[in-house]
Amino acid sequence: MNEEQRLASQQIKKDKQPAKDYSKYFEQVFTAPSLKEAKKRGKEDVKYHKDFEIDEQFANMGVGRKFYIRTYGCQMNEHDTEVMAGIFMALGYEPTENIEESDIVLLNTCAIREGAENKVFGELGFLLKYKRKNPNMLIGVCGCMSQEENVVKRILKQYQHVDMVFGTHNIHRLPTILKEAYLSKEMVVEVWSKEGDVIENLPKKRLGSIKAWVNIMYGCDKFCTYCIVPYTRGKERSRRPEEIIQEVRSLAAEGYQEIMLLGQNVNAYGKDFDDITYGLGDLMKELSTIDIPRIRFTTSHPRDFDDYLIEVLAQKGNLVEHIHLPVQSGSNEILKIMARKYTREHFLQLVDKIKTAIPDVALTTDIIVGYPNETEEQFEETLSLYREVGFEMAYTYIYSAREGTPAAKMQDNVPDDVKKQRLDRLNEVVREYSAKALEKLVGTEIEVLVEGSSKRRDDVLAGYTRKNRLVNFEGPADSVGKLVTVKIIEAKSHSLVGEFIK
Missing domain, CATH: 3.30.750.210 (Transcription Regulator spoIIAA)
Structure with a gap:
């Protein structure tokens, strides 16, 4: 694939039928996920850019205009949103939480699970009514979903009110993409299949x-x-x-x-x-x-x-002293077909090293249940590993096939009801060990970083411990943004209740 193909950026007419007209476009822009080809990729495709600057031609582009960004997914997506918000504000745009008054609406998307993608498509359908009220509103889809060929094809076919689609590698080109979207009656699609560069000094609007x-x-x-x-x-x-x-x-x-x-x-x-x-x-x-x-x-x-x-x-x-260490499964057979490249024994040895060096460490993890071919015995191995490690918390998921990954080609042969049952059983163990960890803190004095009011009561403060445990307590309002000492008086299902000390 040559440079022109790899960096292909195409504008696609909204009034044509994508199924007939855009085969060449997808050949240029997308490389279908291929494990064999991806493993060949090298460092030569990555460039390091020391300083990001907004070209003078884009100065004041956003003056008198407002933007809204809805973010899905992980902290990386949240941080990408901070960068895009920083670029918008450097162009003169103002942020808003009201979609109806927005001049630009961006959905920053996640591709990690099917449910996340379905939420985005639902939101795109919802946004059509705003587009009809305000035809000048620009609607954009960015983030991980935009890097998937099947997603872009679906947007072209079913959501022609979308004005721009761009991927994870070209956020720094947002000013150019916006300009093209304003000037063209065509959907602007800019997705790079290259590896992505490292861009320094991007503006950020911290959340x-x-x-x-x-x-x-x-x-x-x-x-x-x-x-x-x-x-x-x-x-x-x-x-x-x-x-x-x-x-x-x-x-x-x-x-x-x-x-x-x-x-x-x-x-x-x-x-x-x-x-x-x-x-x-x-x-x-x-x-x-x-x-x-x-x-x-x-x-x-x-x-x-x-x-x-x-x-x-x-x-x-x-x-x-908090480490998030995803294990995904406690079965060597499942770990092997997941290509995690470690065994249950290796993981437990690592945990032992960590606990020996940091005796009071809090370990949390990620676990997938219902992976293709997972047996009841293999699932039980996951439960036993969880108990052996004594994780304080876990993010638990039912396996979700992602198109283009090797696992998507495997037969998804674990029935849905079995997957749900296993998730429920795992979550029971997660709750049990989380409760034990929280209960141990009752009666202790602990450092809390106060972030603001609790979700349920404005007169109650909320903050997190060093081990990332939520604590709610009554205390002086000027504690927000500070480290305070709180005595824990009660352990609830997922949080702690405390008394302000100092």
Whole structure:
């Protein structure tokens, strides 16, 4: 595939039939997910851009206009929304939470599960009434779904009121995409099948002033058989450590109290550097010297969790004693067909290392049930692993086939009712161990970062512990944004109740 094909950006007429007219377009823009081809990808396709700038031709494009972004999915998508909001505001647009008064509506999408995609298509249908009221409104779809050929084909065929579709690799081209959408009567589709570059100094409109997300790397090279992310987000590519350190220092100077380092496979950070030997442990070591109370990261892969990272995390300080470590299954047979590239025994050895170095660590995880060919015995192995590790919490899911992944070609031979039953049984164990972890905290005094009022009562404050446990308590309003000490007096199903101490 040549450069022109890889970077193909096409404008597609809304008044034609996509099924007949756009075969050449899809040949140019999309490369159907191929494990064989994807594993050949190399670093030569990734470029590092030191400084992002908005061209003068786009100055004041948004003056007098408002934008609305609805975000689906993970923290990476939330952070992408912060970047797009930053670009919009640099162009003169104003944010709004009211769709009806918006001049631009963007849906920043997630492709990880079928349910997330269905929500987006439902929202697109809902937006048609606003488009009819205001034909000048621009509607856009961006994010991971936009990197899927079948999704774009469906939008072209069924949602011709959409004005623009762009992917995860070209958010920095938002000004150009907007200009094309304003000037053209055609749907603007710009999706790159290349790996994506690293763009520094993108503007950001942070969603809060207490916690901040910081991308340290993009993409994933693990190719778990169920996962679409390596195809929608591209290969692993790391930001330079000096850029990350400077960003965290700036956030500390602005008064942020907690940083979450982001990456699809965050502890593979630095493996793509060819001029220095530098990994996540090295980065965390340097960040631990910055005057910011809390630093955490997500999401890690057991294959890349090395001994030096554990050694650094054991020093604690501003590095919190909470690690999210997705296991996905407790069965070696299922782990093998998932292509996780570790065994149950390896995972338990890693957990033992972590607990030995950090005895009070809180471990959380992700688990998929009902994977193709999963037997009752294999599911029971997942339950037994959960109990053996003693996870404090888990995100649990029923397997969802994603088109283009190797698992989608497998026979989905676990009946739906069995999948649901297994999920219920797993969640019972999750609740049991979560309750035990929370109950142990009753009577203790604990540090809480106060984020604001609770969801249910304005006169009750809410915040999180270092181990990411929610605490609700009554206290002075000026505690918001501060670290306070709270005595835990009650453990509920998923949260704690406390008394303000100081």
